[in-house]
Amino acid sequence: MARSSKDNPSVALVRDFSNPISLTWEGKVFGISNPTVGTEIVGQTSFANTLATFSLRNLGSKAMVPLYALLGQAGPVAGGVIVVSVQTLDTDQFTSGTQVTVRNRNQRNSDGSSVLAFHTATLPTFTTGNANQVFAREVFQTVSAANADNTINAFGYPGICVVRPTGAIHIYTDAAITGPSWSFSITWAELEV
Numbered sequence: 001m002a003r004s005s006k007d008n009p010s011v012a013l014v015r016d017f018s019n020p021i022s023l024t025w026e027g028k029v030f031g032i033s034n035p036t037v038g039t040e041i042v043g044q045t046s047f048a049n050t051l052a053t054f055s056l057r058n059l060g061s062k063a064m065v066p067l068y069a070l071l072g073q074a075g076p077v078a079g080g081v082i083v084v085s086v087q088t089l090d091t092d093q094f095t096s097g098t099q100v101t102v103r104n105r106n107q108r109n110s111d112g113s114s115v116l117a118f119h120t121a122t123l124p125t126f127t128t129g130n131a132n133q134v135f136a137r138e139v140f141q142t143v144s145a146a147n148a149d150n151t152i153n154a155f156g157y158p159g160i161c162v163v164r165p166t167g168a169i170h171i172y173t174d175a176a177i178t179g180p181s182w183s184f185s186i187t188w189a190e191l192e193v
Contacts, residue, residue, distance in 0.1 A: 020158065025106060044174040062114055064169070065163075066188050083175070087169070090167055093126055115188065117186070
């Protein structure tokens with residue numbers, strides 16, 4: 001008896017998110033960076049769920065897969081320790097912020113992003129159970145000088161999580177006394193679900 005194609009079990013598509021070059025060629029990688037060269041984005045002086053340094057809102061029908069969130073500290077901060085935390089939201093909650101232009105990382109591709117990006121965002125008080133922390137890190141920073149290695153990946157590693165359609169991801173950064181200033185490059189993939 002001949003086999004039918006229906007006999008084959010479905011296999012999920014597996015992607016290597018540590019090497020996103022093929023996704024970039026396909027036009028599925030998007031990103032943001034400082035709107036003005038030499039002008040950094042300032043974080044908070046203490047953590048508050050309602051004040052995100054960066055907010056990425058997935059308003060389309062595709063899954064958003066965070067790849068890199070490279071944050072480069074632009075000089076010393078008072079307070080000694082910079083805290084970075086990343087939360088995802090099952091259902092987007094957002095009040096206001098300064099919008100940053102999202103660009104396709106394949107400049108020959110005209111596909112637009114379904115993610116809206118903001119910095120210095122104000123958020124409402126989250127619905128209980130909506131926010132999930134996916135990454136946290138503390139970076140020591142002396143008061144007198146910047147760290148020799150002052151660039152961190154706030155996503156931890158590529159593919160740290162998947163943000164569902166109509167969800168969001170927020171990056172919080174804070175340091176006591178003086179909020180940290182960031183040069184940044186944040187990149188993600190948008191994939192069919």
